[in-house]
Amino acid sequence: VLKRPGMSFKMACSLSLNNLMTKKARTFLTSFAGSIGIIGIALIMSLSHGMQSYIDQMENDTMASYPIEIQANSSDMSTLMTTMMGMKKKTEEHTDSKIYSRPYVEDVLESLSSSKKNNLSAFKSYIESSKGKEFRKTAKAIEYDYxxxxxxxxxxxxxxxxxxxxxxxxxxxxxxxxxxxxxxxxxxxxxxxxxxxxxxxxxxxxxxxxxxxxxxxxxxxxxxxxxxxxxxxxxxxxxxxxxxxxxxxxxxxxxxxxxxxxxxxxxxxxxxxxxxxxxxxxxxxxxxxxxxxxxxxxxxxxxxxxxxxxxxxxxxxxxxxxxxxxxxxxxxxxxxxxxxxxxxxxxxxxxxxxxxxAQIVKEQKTNPNINIFTQTEFASGQKMSMSNLTNEQMMQLSSMSQEELMNYMNTYNENINATxxxxxxxxxxxDYSNPTKISLYASSFDGKEKLGDLITSYNKKQTKSNVITYNDFIGTMLSSVTSVVNIISYVLIAFVSVSLIVSSIMIGIITYISVLERTKEIGILRSIGASKKDITRVFNAETFIIGLISGVLGILITLVLNVPISVVVENMTGVSHIAKLPVNGAVFLIFIDLVLTILAGLIPSKIASKKDPVEALRSE
Structure with a gap:
């Protein structure tokens, strides 16, 4: 049985490459034009990646200076800052000509008064127990303040x-x-x-x-x-x-x-x-x-x-x-x-x-119900006056000098509301079992987020009185910066992608011109047994080669441009190596360029495959 002759993709690439090499200048200009979109996207990707790397480094480096801090008394500082900056959402719109009052001082006082007392004693015990090993494992260091x-x-x-x-x-x-x-x-x-x-x-x-x-x-x-x-x-x-x-x-x-x-x-x-x-x-x-x-x-x-x-x-x-x-x-x-x-x-x-x-400490601990400074019971709240002094106290005061008497009165009045x-x-x-602040240091931003998740997990297992609250301003700020950089990068890439689509259409037009120029060659190939599929494969191979050349050329030009861009940015801001194209990004862009150019060449290659071989051989 005779096997139908066919053309392999390798042979199709060889024929297309030979054709492209006969028109080197046009092939180079076409590939360069096709690479412009790749260059634009690759430059944005380089700057975005370099900026993200810088932000990540800054995030990791600031972990030591800005840990997660859990204070004994925690207020909702985000609400307070929103109020103070005038960013609080308006409750209603006024349509008449009257002048209305807007709460500001009340909101600030409400934010300050809504502070919550964190049970740091229970939280410290949890961290130091077997249940808190994930905290100790995740945190680079845990510091306690008193x-x-x-x-x-x-x-x-x-x-x-x-x-x-x-x-x-x-x-x-x-x-x-x-x-x-x-x-x-x-x-x-x-x-x-x-x-x-x-x-x-x-x-x-x-x-x-x-x-x-x-x-x-x-x-x-x-x-x-x-x-x-x-x-x-x-x-x-x-x-x-x-x-x-x-x-x-x-x-x-x-x-x-x-x-x-x-x-x-x-x-x-x-x-x-x-x-x-x-x-x-x-x-x-x-x-x-x-x-x-x-x-x-x-x-x-x-x-x-x-x-x-x-x-x-x-x-x-x-x-x-x-x-x-x-x-x-x-x-x-x-x-x-x-x-x-x-x-x-x-x-x-x-x-x-x-x-x-110390003697004064021993006396206070021996008499826990008596204020050592006023010699009265705690929370009596009575200011010093001759009417509420005992005879013993009056005798003690009478033997003091005027300076000593003034100092004692000041000491007394300073401590009337003491506990x-x-x-x-x-x-x-x-009391080392009851810290006033716990600082959780992370070695990376991901580690810091995990510590936040661990606190959330801890809170789910606790009663309301033991729930821990904290404010992570730095983490919120850096996350916001990352989001802004990503949004700007996506918008710019969307704009530059238009040029990539335009260049792909241009490659499709160039391929169609190539079809018209190679009509006689199509007739010869069909006459020696090439099928319609083989003709399609030839022109698909041509767009594949052009797409590959334009993609690689775009990446190479981007790598060259990244050097002066990084130097300029470093001279202006002191931040080095800001333009860095990631390897996976480069491979992805070449792949996208190949896909777009092949898609752009499908219509011209289909037109080429449908040409009548007799008519094609007659063409000049």
């Missing part, structure tokens, strides 16, 4: 005794109330934090991710700290004033001159550089919170405003040494730093252990 205000002083200054922690600079300037109000509406980032005595991460991995050692050594003991500078080895004058390295009294005088409008009389501060030895010779004094109170005639008095008393207490307190200089790690997109001193967990543990043995727990907190007692 409501402990360390009392640190610098006695070797031109301004006398300077309180470093809590920062006393704003009190001297009269700005502490303003900063306190501001902190109600802002997060606890370094941009709004006025403190310069800060804690190093307890996790060594997290510490090494966030900071790098410049000089000296890492602090390990309770009496060792490190001073932080920025990436340029600089520290702000705010930190220098707060640490007592610059004259605070001079700053206060300048500030008063500004308030009085005497700007021409402001004295310029000579900022100077410091040697490594200067920094490593810095010393501070660590005072126990309980040491701020002195027992006078059986009554505990706050002596923090008594200069002579404080100088004596400070001089007898443990000395703290700066043993290292650190700065933010280069691999971390850190929040701006003002500089400051960083202490270890060992200092916190030292203070809490010493505080437990047993608030008194212990004020004295520096820490």
């Amino acid at each position: 409501n402990l205000n360390l009392q640190v002083y610098n006695e070797n200054t031109d301004s006398g005794l300077v309180q470093v922690s809590p920062n006393g600079l704003l009190d001297k300037l009269g700005m502490s109330d303003m900063m306190s109000i501001q902190s109600q509406f802002m997060d606890s980032s370094a941009m709004t934090n006025d403190q310069v005595w800060l804690s190093l991460p307890e996790s060594k991995k997290l510490r090494d991710d966030e900071y790098q050692l410049v000089e000296g050594k890492w602090p390990t003991n309770y009496n060792e700290v490190a001073l932080e500078v920025d990436e340029n080895n600089e520290i702000t004058d705010y930190a220098l004033y707060s640490l007592g390295l610059l004259d605070q009294d001079e700053l206060v005088k300048n500030y008063q001159k500004i308030l009085n409008g005497e700007t021409d009389k402001i004295s310029k501060t000579n900022l100077e550089s410091y040697s490594v030895d200067d920094i490593l010779n810095l010393k501070f004094r660590l005072v126990l919170n309980s040491d701020l109170y002195q027992k006078v005639n059986g009554l505990w008095i706050n002596q923090s405003e008594n200069e002579l008393y404080m100088k004596d207490v400070v001089s007898k307190s443990p000395e703290i040494k700066v043993v290292g200089i650190i700065k933010p790690s280069e691999s971390t997109v850190s929040q701006p730093t003002m500089g400051g001193v960083y202490y270890t967990k060992a200092m916190e543990e030292y203070v809490t252990s010493k505080t437990e043995n 047993y727990d608030s008194n212990l907190t004020k004295l520096g007692v820490v």
Whole structure:
């Protein structure tokens, strides 16, 4: 049986390639024109991929600086910010000419008052138990904060005794109330934090991710700290004033001159550089919170405003040494730093252990129903007056000096609404089973999302009182940026895709012209036994070759253009390698180009297959 002759796709490609090679210039121009759409889409894809890679890197790098923070008291800050920015949805439209009031202050107060108390004690127990192993496995580090205000002083200054922690600079300037109000509406980032005595991460991995050692050594003991500078080895004058390295009294005088409008009389501060030895010779004094109170005639008095008393207490307190200089790690997109001193967990543990043995703490724990500062029951709420004093108290007060009496009255009135727990907190007692903040650090953005899912899963298993709420501003912001970049990329690709379709139609027209030019060749092929399917295959092979050449050419041109584009963007923004075409994207674009060109050539190839062989042979 004779087998019907046929033409393989390989032979069809060979015939088409020979034909294309006889018209090299037209083939190149056709392929180049067909590649324009590919170039446009590939460039957008390169920039989108590079931008997404940069965002992903930024997301991953900011995980150390912006963890998931769960505060003991959590407010719906998103609702608060919406209200404050005037973005709250209008309830109704007014069509008459009357003037209506719109709630603003009430909405802000409602948002602030709707804070929820998180049961961090139960949540910490869960994390540390076998049930919370997924939290420990997913998180790069878990840090616990406690409501402990360390009392640190610098006695070797031109301004006398300077309180470093809590920062006393704003009190001297009269700005502490303003900063306190501001902190109600802002997060606890370094941009709004006025403190310069800060804690190093307890996790060594997290510490090494966030900071790098410049000089000296890492602090390990309770009496060792490190001073932080920025990436340029600089520290702000705010930190220098707060640490007592610059004259605070001079700053206060300048500030008063500004308030009085005497700007021409402001004295310029000579900022100077410091040697490594200067920094490593810095010393501070660590005072126990309980040491701020002195027992006078059986009554505990706050002596923090008594200069002579404080100088004596400070001089007898443990000395703290700066043993290292650190700065933010280069691999971390850190929040701006003002500089400051960083202490270890060992200092916190030292203070809490010493505080437990303080006399005032022992007395308060022995009498949990009596306010140690007022000698009355808790929640009595009675301001101090001669009418509500016992005879014993009156005798105690009568033997005090005028200064001691004033200090006691201030101490009494400051603590009339205190509770047993608030008194212990004020004295520096820490309950390690009940943190005030839990920070969950992730090593990637996906890890951060998983931690959020784990919190959701935890909440489903808890009673209403144990449900955890938190606000993740950074995660929301970065997710929004990613969405915006994707939307812009999709819109641009949609526009550029028009040129890809146009170029495919053009290839179809060129193929039809090729059919007209090769009519006699079609007649010859049909006369020697080629079927209609074989003729279709020949012209399909031609569009396949043109599509392949245009796709590869478009990718190569894109790779070349990505180099100057990345250089220009780096010079303008400092972001390097912003134009990067992903391999899978390049393969996908070549495949799409092949499909479109083959589809565009189907009609011309069908026309070629239907030509009468006799008529084709007669054509000139």
